[in-house]
Amino acid sequence: MSRLVVRKTYKLFIGGAFPRSESGRTYDAEGANVARGSRKDVRDAVRIARQAGPGWAAMTAYNRGQVLYRVAEMMEARKDELAALSGGADEVDRAIDRVVWYAGWADKLAQVVGSANPVAGPYFNFTVPEPTGVTGILAPEPPLLGLVSRLAPVIVGGNTAVVAASEAHPLVAIEFSECLATADVPPGVINILTGLRRELAPAIAAHMDVSALDLTGADGDVAELERLGAENVKRIVRGRPDAQSPYEIASFLELKTVWHPIGM
Amino acid sequence: MTKTKREVARRPASAAIPSGWEYAPAPESRDIVRVNESYGLYIGGGFVEPLSNERYTTIDPAREEPLSEIAQAGKADVDRAVKSAREAYAERWSNLRPSERAKYLFRIARLLQERSREFAVLESLNGGKPIRESRDVDLPLAAAHFFYYAGWADKLEYAFPNRTPRPIGVAGQIIPWNFPLLMLAWKIAPALAAGNTVVLKPAETTPLSALLFCDVVRQAELPPGVVNIVTGDGRTGAELVSHPDVDKIAFTGSTEVGKAIARTLAGTGKRLTLELGGKAANIIFDDAALDQAVEGIVNGIYFNQGHVCCAGSRLFVQESIYETVMAKLKRRMRTLRVGDPLDKNTDVGAINSKQQLDKIGALVQSGIDEGAEIYQPPCKLPERGYWFVPTVFTNVAQSYRIAQEEIFGPVLSVLTFRTPDEAIEKANNTPYGLSAGVWTEKGSRILAMAQGLRAGVVWANTYNRFDPASPFGGYKESGFGREGGRHGLEPYVQLDGE
Amino acid sequence: MATAPVLPGGFELPLEPRLPRLGSIDAVALEARAAALATRSIKRESKLFALDLAIRVMDLTTLEGADTPGKVSALASKGIHPDPSDPHIPSVAAICVYPNLVPYALERTRGTDVNVAAVATAFPSGQSSLDVKLAEVREVLDAGAQEVDMVIDRGAFLSGRYAQVYDEIVRVKEACAGRAHLKVILETGELGTYDNIRRASLLAIAGGADFIKTSTGKLPSSATLPVTLCMLEVIRDVHEETGRVVGLKAAGGIRQAKQAVQYLVQVHETLGLAWLTPDRYRLGASSLLNDVLMQIRKERTGRYQNPDYFTVD
Known part of the structure; x- marks a missing residue:
């Protein structure tokens, strides 16, 4: 007996909810009508990401770690769905393990990146990492592992993110959003937009309230995006899609050095 | 103790107390x-x-x-x-x-x-x-x-x-x-x-x-x-x-x-x-060690004629001690010795260039025009050379140019605040994020302020200290990358996979 | 543990609201400021001014178990005419001696404007009963001393019995009133922190001190530039808030002219010229005078000097 399946509507993921693009537009990708995010969707996502920032950064590191681990748990539970929409089970396994890592x-x-600094004087001096702020990410391929590899280091450091999903393979990104939505990731910490790169990327790169920009997945005019990013001195990163290291996290961290006299 | 003195003056008249103590020029050769x-x-x-x-x-x-x-x-x-x-x-x-x-x-x-x-x-x-x-x-x-x-x-x-x-x-x-x-x-x-x-x-x-x-x-x-x-x-x-x-x-x-x-x-x-650049907030709480805080204010803005990217150019004083701090600050400013950079007793030297002097002058004029109140201590400046008297502005609104733009000169803008949260909010209300200062005797408040300030260097109960072991650099539009310390190596190396 | 003291009666009201935060001194910044002021380069005529001033504000002191009438007389003579070969050299402000030697000092200073100061109140430890201390004060006053240098009870202070410390000062002040000026020695080397130095300074001023004084000179650590800066800032605050003028005496460990100049620069840049008079500032010292005389002669002649040309008294 055949049964008519209930299809999913692929929408954006902003502020923990799944809105349609405010523009009402969609585009055809992987045989589905996928939301075609607009500049205004970028604006909304950045605003919400900025609002979510202080809370996420103020959460204890232990808690942030647990939230990320919970993301991995949710991914494991949706392994088959993720595999069907990405490069397959191997990509999903690697993506899950990366989130856990x-x-x-x-x-x-803070222990590895920070330091206590032996200055020549009666001062206690230490350096701690802090999140940079709202980070724009142009997710590279493969659509799940690329996204996760660039997103996880941004988030674990306490930043919030506005992600442009793979234009050609956006479905797995939305599937992944559903993992996020059920994993206690506070609303607004991760926002995922689908749509056309030529529309989303310049809007993210030019936004004055985006503090850092991961162009690893940029395929168009990188120079133009970097020029746009210069206007508010964005931290611009072009890493490897498959990288996994604490140096990736450090790329999205500020270092704060605090001095205090030592005296009686 | 004059009332217990006897009237017989043995001291020669030439040893009468002079009217002033001008330090003789002490130029470095x-x-x-x-x-x-x-x-x-x-x-x-x-x-x-x-x-x-x-x-x-x-x-x-x-x-x-x-x-x-x-x-x-x-x-x-x-x-x-x-x-x-x-x-x-x-x-x-x-x-x-x-x-x-x-x-x-x-x-x-x-x-x-x-x-x-x-x-x-x-x-x-x-x-x-x-x-x-x-x-x-x-x-x-x-x-x-x-x-x-x-x-x-x-x-x-x-x-x-x-x-x-x-x-x-x-x-x-x-x-x-x-x-x-x-x-x-x-x-x-x-x-x-x-x-x-x-x-x-x-x-x-x-x-x-x-x-x-x-x-x-x-x-x-x-x-x-x-x-x-x-x-x-x-x-x-x-x-x-x-x-x-x-x-x-x-x-x-x-x-x-x-x-x-x-x-x-x-x-x-x-x-x-x-x-x-920077436009650092230097925040003084009412429980601070005031005389030392005043030294920190002075060092924060008049060090190197204020030609310092991390200068504490915005002073935030808790309203309850505003009068006291301003009185102390003005008094201290009157002791600043402006003049020959080669004189060993000079505290404030020459402005680096005509161009910079003009820029400082224009911004100070904007402060006056916008309605801030200016104070400059009496000061004798040399006739030749580029000089600017140490200056402090009060009655400054957050929106004034002198509270927003980097002046890069010996010019301080004073604002007040009432609560720590207000201080953090106002301090962070700038595109810059290079440095900040906090003065309070309360340990937990120092740490909370240090955490809340979006700046690459936070000086607590001190200001303008530098050390090769201490990373220096900004948040936001004050730049990226660190100089000093282990972190200062990172901009000059490639790691595997890059 | 001591309990917090009830505010002693008579504690000047303008200070009272500030009592909870009397101890706000940042040690590192204070020391940095003192060190910065010490780098002032005082040359030529401004140095001569300072050296001359150093003599005029000097309390030439001898406080030894071996002091004798002869030693005190000699010292007094030296204080009156520090350099008999140079009429431009002024007299010192006072001769500072133990109570029993006051008459011998006065014998020489009579007819001059050099005062005699006596240490009292169980100097240097202050560990005696109030009655004994007051008796000693009355004795030196009766002997004719124009200045009394009392010590505070550090034991009481450090155990939190501020009211007792205050009370003693008040009682000594009552005894001195109209007869002699009162310098209150805090013995800062025993107080442990600058916070305590500030607190003790305020206590002494509230109790009626005409001068606050750093040290007895009997401890290895006595006057230092940060300590006097801390005390000067208290004096400045009191003056700004109440108009009352209090003097400072730096004593102990000041042996070289260069140090004396550093102390005077500090006063000059903290309280201004008005405080650079014997009425408001004193340097307590025993061996400083000859170094100052040597430096003056060096400035005048351009030659470095030999100590043998200056009398040891």
């Missing part, structure tokens, strides 16, 4:  | 420095004449007297310098044993210590900063910086766990005029320690200490081409930034120029670090 970094970062 | 009539460009281990055939005059801003003729390096000159640096990188420096690199840097540190008085005098002569500061701050820190990074040269793998750091190549470095030699040290020391070679452009108005540094390079017997110095104005800097064979640009200067550099480098894949 980064989850464990949350409460170790 | 400038004979220790020899300034050449003109300088070429330092390329490939020696001075060469500029192919551009252009020169300009560098002056003593305190006397408006010419000091020397300086080469204005053009495109061909910059190219020559980059080629020299490239050759030195490939053939001499990058494959030298790291422990040998370290010893060269140790040598430089020692030479700077040995010649520190000479450098200090030159720095004050060409830049206008008080000799007390160039002698006690700039020179010791510059030498310490080389000493610190010397030690890193053969220990880089310990700085980057699980990686084998490699040098990047040729670094183009552009530095400002406020701490000419110290900024040179901040740039050259980590670059060389990591195995890079450099082409450094000193600021247009303050090239002399960098040119004297070439003699230190010679005495240290550094291989030719490892350090190249090209002088000139912004055009020279632009040539360096756009040169295709430069692998990394490090810039310290204005946010405006920093953004232009970032745009120029867009898409090139060249590495970039920027240390840009």
